[in-house]
Amino acid sequence: MTLAEIKKQRERMGELATEARNVLDTITPEMDSSASAEIEGRFDQMMSDHDALQSRVEREERLLAIEQRGMPTGASDEEAEESRGEDRQKVADYREVFSKAVRFGVGTLSGAESEVLRNNRADLPAELRAQSVGTDSAGGYTVPEGFSYEIDKALAMWGPMWDATIVRELVTSTGNRLPWPTVDDTAKTGAIKAENAAATDDGGSDVVFGEKQLDAYVYDTEVVRIPMELLQDSAFDMESTLTELFGERLGRTANTALTTGTGSSQPNGIATAAGTGVTAAGTAAITSDEIIDLLHSVDPAYRMSPRCRFMFNDTTCATIRKLKDGDGNYLWQMGDIRNGEPATILGHAYSINQAMADLGASAKPIIFGDFGRYVVRKVRDFSVLTLRERYAENFQVGMIGFKRFDGELLNASAVKALVNAES
Secondary structure, eight states: OOHHHHHHHHHHHHHHHHHHHHHHHTOOTTSOHHHHHHHHHHHHHHHHHHHHHHHHHHHHHHHHHHHHHTSOTTOOHHHHHHHHHHHHHHHHHHHHHHHHHHHHOGGGOOHHHHHHHHHSOOOOOOOOSSSOSSSGGGTGGGSOSSOOSOOOOOOOOOOSTTOTTTSEEEEESSOOOEEEEEEOOTTOOOOOOOTTOOOOOSSTTOOOEEEEEEOOEEEEOOOEEEEHHHHHHOSSOHHHHHHHHHHHHHHHHHHHHHHHOBSSSSOBOHHHHSEEEEEOSSSSOOOHHHHHHHHHTSOHHHHTSTTEEEEEOHHHHHHHTTOBOTTSOBSEEOOOGGGTOOOEETTBEEEEOTTSOOSOTTOOOEEEEEGGGEEEEEEEEEEEEEEOSTTGGGTEEEEEEEEEEEEEESOTTSEEEEEOOOO
16 A cells, blocks of 8 residues: 555545544434434444554555555565565564563673663553553663763661571571471480499480471562563663562562561561570560670570571660660670671670561560571572563563571570560
């Protein structure tokens, strides 16, 4: 269809719209229902013809625009036909490249293939969900418009139960249930033996073994859908960016589970598993003497461990920093940053854990002890799956992150908690 023919069809569309309007205006309130229904039927048919003609004209206009893009001014019929052949090849190339991107990922495309995807993309429906180019907060901010090539990520403290320098980390290649034998022989002692007398053999000093279980609970980030437009147009590697964000998302999830998990179909969090060392007199307050008592509720053998420390959230830390001992000295002492020495409380290191409870009735706002006795079992590495074909019909790629882990305190005597009084 030539430009003149397209113009003629546009004029016909206008005539149909005018005729349809005139037909509809003949309906009056006094007209009987059968007559008005007949007129409405004529109107509907006219509008149907108008819409069909409009669809045809728009297709022809798109095709003509493609043809004219690659055809020089004054081109001959043979040149025009050659240009149309090239455009048909572009459509074929686009389909092939699109199929490759959906099946194997945008990262597998060459520069020329990415160009084909960007420049020859057919019109697609507007993105209805998830990350998008058009919605700034869903990813549109990353599409270049002359801005700094750096994403400012919002931060939130989520450690330290995932830190292998604080807890004991055990990485396994499979997720089979892992039994961990334990023994507490600290109440047993030897006895003096009389000369020529037999050693006591009444079974009272037999060693009693126990067992802890480490499972592999699966946690995920939930699915995030990303339109192909965002993957193609963003100034950043969105897959790498989301992988990093997923790691942090699961890190926060893991830290909470390893801190306050109930131990029933989930990790036994360290605050949950810790024994009670001190019960504070206040429901939402603590004293310096109570923190000293908490420290001494843990056996000196555990206090000598290099992983022995306090743990609480930042709000509780602010409260502790204001406490003084009987001589007016602050319990909190500043470290030496130049020599890499951390701040301490009563000479022991501490960790800020935002998953710990605030001061409150029956809460466990502070724990202290040997964190090396808390085992975090991790199964292989953090995994990210890219769901390329599941959302292909929406021109989207889905991503989801997984991690399998568990945690258990091997001995409740190793870590003790300060518990606020009941209300």
